[in-house]
Every structure is written in C-alpha cells, then in structure tokens.
Amino acid sequence: MTDSKRRNTWQKDAVRHALGEAKGFVGAQQLHLVLRNHGSTIGLATVYRALADLAVNGDADSLQSQDGEVLYRACTTSHHHHLICRECGLTIEIEANRVETWADDVAKEHGFANPSHTIDIFGTCTACQS
Amino acid sequence: MTDSKRRNTWQKDAVRHALGEAKGFVGAQQLHLVLRNHGSTIGLATVYRALADLAVNGDADSLQSQDGEVLYRACTTSHHHHLICRECGLTIEIEANRVETWADDVAKEHGFANPSHTIDIFGTCTACQS
DNA sequence: AATGCTATTGACATTCATTATCAATAAGAC
C-alpha cells in the first residue's frame, strides 16, 4: 500500500496526461497510438501497466466495450456511473445515490457479501442523431 | 426477421439444452467442453454461433466476465438483471423496475436516444463465504 | 558527482477468446 517504492517516470505522466486529453473512453491500444503519433517512444506494455495502475488507484474508470476491449477514462473523484454515446463515445458522469443504495440492499437481501456493481447507460447523443 | 431460410439442427438444440442445464452464466468454451464430455461431436465455432443466435433472439442473456470472456445464460422471459456470485457463479434474477425507469429518465434528460443499460450486481454468496 | 540497488521499461513471445475461411455435410423444398 505504501508506495515508498513507487517511482515516477515520464511514461506514467504521459499516459495520465493523454488519458486526460481524451474525450470519452479510450482503449490501451488507441492511447498507445496517440502517444506514438505525438512522437513518444513509449511501449505498448507500459501503457497497459500504467492504465491498470491508474484504475487500481482510483484515478481512472474502466469498463468493457461491447467487443471485449477494456476502455479507460480519467476519473474526477468519487464513485459514479456513466451515460455513454454509442456513436462518438461522449461520456457524461451520473450521480446515482438512489441506485447505489438499491444495489447494496439487493445484495444484502440475498446474503451476498462485498457487493459491487456495474451500471452504465448507453444511447445516441443529440449530436449523433442527425 | 423472417427465418424462412433458417434450418433446425441438432447442434442448435444441443446448445440450447446445455445452456438450460447450466446453473449460472457459462462461457462458450466451457459449454463446448461440457457437450464434448457428454459425447457430442459439436464444433467450437458452432457453439459460438448458436450462442450468438440465442442472444440475438432474446433466448439468452449475455454479459462479460471481468477477464473479458462473454458469458451466456438461458433467459426466462422479460427484461431483468442479475445478482452474481463472484466465486461460484450462482445467479439470481432481479426485478428492477425502479432502476429501469431511472435509467431511461437519465438518458432522456440528456437527450440520448435509444437508451439501453447494463446493470449487474456482484458479490459473494452465503455458501461461498465460509 | 559517483555508486549501488532495484523498480520500471520495452521489444518480443505467448496466451487465449473470438472470428474468418472454406470444403464437406445435411436440412428442407420439390
């Protein structure tokens, strides 16, 4: 837990920064391409590792696209969910306290421990409906 | 839609039946193994195709496990969600009318069309807590 | 500023789920 042995590298900063620049959710491969196109020499495996780190530390959200790829997004702060455009990837953060407690209640009702949940809403945003 | 050209094969029936026998969610590979262990000579690709068909026709639910595999489950009838044990895969169907409408409302609020959603709750069931 | 320790990197190989290919098979109509 104590990251006394964690080292800061320009690679991690680059991934963090690139993820912040991205609009919606992006995959590791895609992010790697963007970085290379900007002149970076970062390796693909490093991008995967950096993104996994960010997700573990709560600095990034992750979800799986419908074709199985894991997508990441820079995370603001607290626990929340997403409304995502199927076409352009535009993402809106959703507060869902009502649903949070509902999910935990359902789990508790059935005797399930350590409940977690996946709640995402997909649709076509106004811009993409033309 | 008109399946005038769809043919009925024992392979499709076998997959449908095996999926019905399974307790929780199962992957295509796993289902294929079960079928082979029961003496079937069905091919892996056929299992994938049959499962995809079932999902499209609304006869099976599908979701992605946390390691990227797509899992299927025989579907009873109407729209519903799942409470799933992380250990043993035990699955309980959840009625979530409150959440259904909430999800649609959120989408509409932001001008998103054709809303759909992913709502799954994970936990450790009572049996697996020992 | 130089040294030592080791976390981290990156090119590459590997794993694994899923899909594409395509000749052979068999379902259903006549």
Place this chain on the structure above:
DNA sequence: GTCTTATTGATAATGAATGTCAATAGCATT
C-alpha cells in the same frame, strides 16, 4: 431421390492482454 444452399467443423487468423527478461533509469546513499 434430387437439388439447392444454409450450416457445420477443422483450422487458420485476428487481436487484446499478459508474461519474459535483459537493459534502463529513479532515487537514496555516500
């Protein structure tokens, strides 16, 4: 039975993600 063609299945191909490991570079210490 015959014909048409949807379907099958062995295999190759794709692609995301992870493992490997020598080389690199952070960072504390001297």
